[in-house]
Amino acid sequence: MAASRAIRTVRGPVEPERFGFCHSHEHLFLANGHPATLNPALRIDDYELTLEELRSFRAAGGRAIVDAQPLGCGRMEAELVRVSQEADVHVVASTGFHKLAFYKENHWIRRLSADALRDVFVHELRHGLFVGTDSAEPDASATVAAKAGQIKTAVDAERMADADKRWFEAAAAASLATGAPIMCHTESVEQGEWLVEFYLSRGVPPERIIVCHLDRALERPESHRRLAARGVYLEYDTIGRFKYHSDEAEARWIADMLAGEFADRLLLGLDTTRARLRSYGGEIGLTHMIDVFLPLLRTYGVEEAHIAQMMVVNPANAFAMPT
Template sequence: MIQTVQGLIPPEQLGFCHSHEHLFLAEGQPEKLNPALRIDDYTATLSELEMFQSLGGKAIVDAQPLGCGRMEKELVKVSSQTKTHIVASTGFHKLAFYPHNHWIRTFSMEELKEVFIHELTVGMYIGTDSHLPKEYINHKAGQIKTAIDEKRMKDSEKKWFIAAAQASIETSIPIMCHTETVEQGDYLTDLYIKLGVPPRNIIVCHLDRKLDNIGAHKKIAEKGCFVEYDTIGRFKYHDDELEVEMLKQMLEWGFADAILLGLDTTRQRLKSYGGEIGLNYIIENFIPLMHRRGISQKNIEKFMIKNPAIAFSKI
């Protein structure tokens, strides 16, 4: 089963799925780092999702964890209003997204684990950007978002990652890993597997921001983990032609069943907020390009339908 904000659904009901997006992001610490990290207009997000649905989109994985801008009530409301399956995230983002006095920096490993498990089994906490996790709604998160960066690489305690791994093992819920280099992705997958997380419950994102070491993607996929690519239409990194060439190489290596796709949306990347692309981009632009470059419809359906149905299931 897949745990959406509206409850459990069988995997075959998930449908066409973007595996990494941000539908809402409240004013706060992330916006201070980058104004594009504020997506808080309900009407605009509703319009974006309605466009996505009109083109055949069925499901979105929202990758914003608690404590740094997640808008729980809005995710539930827009899911209900549009009949879109939305998978919300518990867990943690990179430390820069939290003020220096935020509780997520000071909680022990056991306290963090309890918070994550509560959000996965009871309901998501509200108001955690500025308050301790106490009040909650009766709608659950469906994945554990985790983030590694240079600061956390140097942290010897690794309490956040141990808490996430234990919460995943106890609930059978998958872990999504924000990475900033492929080397970090390789390290983090090794750590989670060593801690006992099944590889098919590990999703590594952002690996395609740089395409100079595709062999590292192969190494991660060989472990049995999912590789999630979300740099589509992000031309400050590279063009879509190079993205497709990378996908074709992964297919040649035999990893059609390991690939997930998304757009990692920001305010600048949502049409309804005046952005340069929108949730229509994969359907209207990238899928036609994959067809033209020889990627089969069967493999595209794996990227967008079959693989997400497996990756976001409780196993």
């Protein structure tokens, strides 16, 4: 008999067939802290405004959100639980780590060993989310009962060149111990290829690897196809980010990938910031996918079955873990 699997949300496990229409990469909250000193858009801390945004998303047909903010750099654990309950939207929380720039020089995540980091990630996946980790090390006495449902990781030039890869070693070990998917922040196709190779070499199954932001530069389609052929998920989340390219260019790119029979490898999201959430005065809002981009995809000949694959079927498969 096959092992049962479920998506681990902040309100508890959800069977894949009940997960529904999902944005695979968003940021619902981001506390006012060190990340906001780098970019004011990295502050999403008004509970009522996020609730308003998420209720609009649900009214438009959305049912699930993967929140990609890991611990130690602005994740707001209690608010994620509360807003999921009040908006009646499934929310997947992230353990793991972000780019080193998101952490002050003396932050604990810069100095813990690979084994200690693995234990932090596994605790959040199995037992509950730590709170207060922006300024203090994780403390088992300070948690919320909600569990993480994925491991967020981030590669940047600094860590690719560093011989010490303990962050990535810890993520791989935590995934192998729990069956959790690993989401990979990248800023180039080269970084994505490097990190995929790293995780595969550590024994992480390809179907547990999600490479995000690959569509920031719409180039090197052969590299995207090679990654998809290896069995990893490609996440396209630069939709509505017009400083990179138009939605029309994104739609053409996705239509070409679908024509290459990679529909079962694609995930979509908006990678929202304060500047892009309508309730905060931003330019698009969480309904942009449903109201604007998916209709645009249809004009490029994308079939309803492929839209359902990217928005419902693939997220349910990608984020499901053994129970």
